[in-house]
Amino acid sequence: MGLEDRIRTKAAALGFSECRFARLGRLDREAFLRDWLAQGNAGDMHYLARQPERRLDPTTAFPQARSVICLAYPYAPPAVPELDWRAELRGRMAAYAVGLDYHDRIGARLRELIAFLAELRPGVWARPYVDTGPLLEREWAYRSGLGWFGKNTMLLRKRVGSWFFLAEVLVDLELEGEGLAQDHCGRCTRCLDACPTQALEDGDILRSPLCLSYLTIEHRGTIPFELRPKLDNWIFGCDICQEVCPWNTKFGAPERAVIESLFPSLPALMALDDAGFRQRFRKTAVWRTKRRGLLRNTAVALGNSGNPQAVAPLRSALGDPEALIRGHAAWALGQFDQPTARAALRHALATEDDPQVRAEISVALGDAPPSLLTNLLTEKTGV
Ligand code: B12
Ligand code: SF4
Numbered sequence: 284m285g286l287e288d289r290i291r292t293k294a295a296a297l298g299f300s301e302c303r304f305a306r307l308g309r310l311d312r313e314a315f316l317r318d319w320l321a322q323g324n325a326g327d328m329h330y331l332a333r334q335p336e337r338r339l340d341p342t343t344a345f346p347q348a349r350s351v352i353c354l355a356y357p358y359a360p361p362a363v364p365e366l367d368w369r370a371e372l373r374g375r376m377a378a379y380a381v382g383l384d385y386h387d388r389i390g391a392r393l394r395e396l397i398a399f400l401a402e403l404r405p406g407v408w409a410r411p412y413v414d415t416g417p418l419l420e421r422e423w424a425y426r427s428g429l430g431w432f433g434k435n436t437m438l439l440r441k442r443v444g445s446w447f448f449l450a451e452v453l454v455d456l457e458l459e460g461e462g463l464a465q466d467h468c469g470r471c472t473r474c475l476d477a478c479p480t481q482a483l484e485d486g487d488i489l490r491s492p493l494c495l496s497y498l499t500i501e502h503r504g505t506i507p508f509e510l511r512p513k514l515d516n517w518i519f520g521c522d523i524c525q526e527v528c529p530w531n532t533k534f535g536a537p538e539r540a541v542i543e544s545l546f547p548s549l550p551a552l553m554a555l556d557d558a559g560f561r562q563r564f565r566k567t568a569v570w571r572t573k574r575r576g577l578l579r580n581t582a583v584a585l586g587n588s589g590n591p592q593a594v595a596p597l598r599s600a601l602g603d604p605e606a607l608i609r610g611h612a613a614w615a616l617g618q619f620d621q622p623t624a625r626a627a628l629r630h631a632l633a634t635e636d637d638p639q640v641r642a643e644i645s646v647a648l649g650d651a652p653p654s655l656l657t658n659l660l661t662e663k664t665g666v
């Protein structure tokens with residue numbers, strides 16, 4: 284058995300559904316990446332603009348690196364259960380968030396794969412990645428023939444779709460690849476049409492500042508006023524442009540535990556203090572948002588629910604120690620034409636010190652126009 288086949292066999296035994304190889308070198312995406320960044324498509328993920336040379340050519344940082352082992356690690360999103368989220372006040376999380384954080388799950392397997400390589404080739408140099416460094420992971424996976432770039436910018440495989448993570452190992456070995464995968468999007472535009480914020484543009488462009496995944500996970504501050512209703516009940520990530528893709532496998536009904544994890548009770552989340560958040564999410568991907576991010580999103584989803592039962596948890600959230608949460612709870616209460624909601628807002632205004640939260644309350648009460656919030660944000664960020 285050749286070296287490539289032995290690596291493939293080991294990768295399969297470790298749970299990777301695909302294992303392919305590509306020779307390293309300079310990518311021809313410099314202009315695309317530069318324009319994408321210049322047009323503000325990275326939002327405040329400033330790290331994406333760092334080390335462009337290394338992103339375009341990993342051998343600038345590691346001259347000894349010759350090839351990249353590209354791996355796919357599958358996950359199985361459940362079919363969406365038939366529940367009325369507004370009536371039950373349930374949020375929605377992206378399927379990848381279920382269980383142990385994938386960085387940990389996959390990271391452990393990459394270490395095992397590297398140990399195996401060291402047995403095969405003592406003294407081998409190897410460097411693992413799973414979303415952990417300046418590497419254009421989808422690009423390398425594409426080069427290895429692992430899949431094609433869908434119009435939703437996801438890497439896709441025929442029949443399997445895009446329900447997999449990517450991981451890589453850079454090595455100083457010369458490994459043979461198998462050529463590129465063909466594009467099978469054809470004339471389909473389902474993902475472009477289904478995106479609730481039109482974040483996707485034909486031509487493999489994703490405008491992150493509009494993407495719910497970005498807004499609910501990566502974006503740290505205030506969610507733009509006009510985008511809040513678009514969140515619906517998405518409180519961590521978004522799977523819409525994958526769910527509509529005809530290549531994506533449809534999975535069965537979820538178990539109860541998965542429902543509780545991916546469709547959690549919004550009032551229960553709103554009640555989490557720091558210790559509660561830590562206990563529930565410390566070992567999961569959700570940890571990335573921190574409590575303030577998750578409860579900010581939860582407040583918005585409660586506001587979008589139109590269910591009067593959302594008012595009580597939102598009133599409590601007006602007393603949260605985090606201004607970000609208080610501000611979004613104020614907006615959410617403003618979505619209810621209810622005397623209790625208005626009374627809570629008036630009461631909060633009497634004691635609130637934070638200028639951003641005061642502005643949110645005034646807008647929620649209809650005492651000030653939404654432009655007040657935009658102006659305040661502009662003043663704060665200087666953009
Ligand atoms: C930043 C980031 C995000 C950002 C921006 C996403 C984006 N499209 O760039 C946000 C927060 C929005 C995000 C969201 C999600 N992400 Co993300 N994300 C990343 C991260 C860390 C970097 C991506 C990056 O560098 N973007 C920069 C832009 C310029 O790259 P790009 O959009 O891929 O553009 C490339 C193509 O357009 C291509 N290209 C340009 N022109 C042409 C022309 C042709 C002909 C071809 C073929 C290609 C091509 O070149 C560009 C550069 O490679 C990667 C991990 C990594 N280090 O790579 C994970 C990663 C891409 N994300 C992943 C996942 C799972 C998600 C979500 C599904 C999570 C969720 N459910 O909420 C969503 C999906 C949203 C979407 N439709 O992309 C997976 C994707 C796995 C897969 N099967 O593709 C990755 C690889 C993480 C991992 N290790 O598994 N993500
Ligand atoms: S993840 Fe959601 S918001 Fe982002 S591009 Fe896909 S459908 Fe649009």
Ligand code: SF4
Pocket residue numbers: 433434435436439467468469471472473474475524527528529530
């Ligand atoms: S939904 Fe259609 S256009 Fe979008 S990635 Fe899937 S096949 Fe391609």
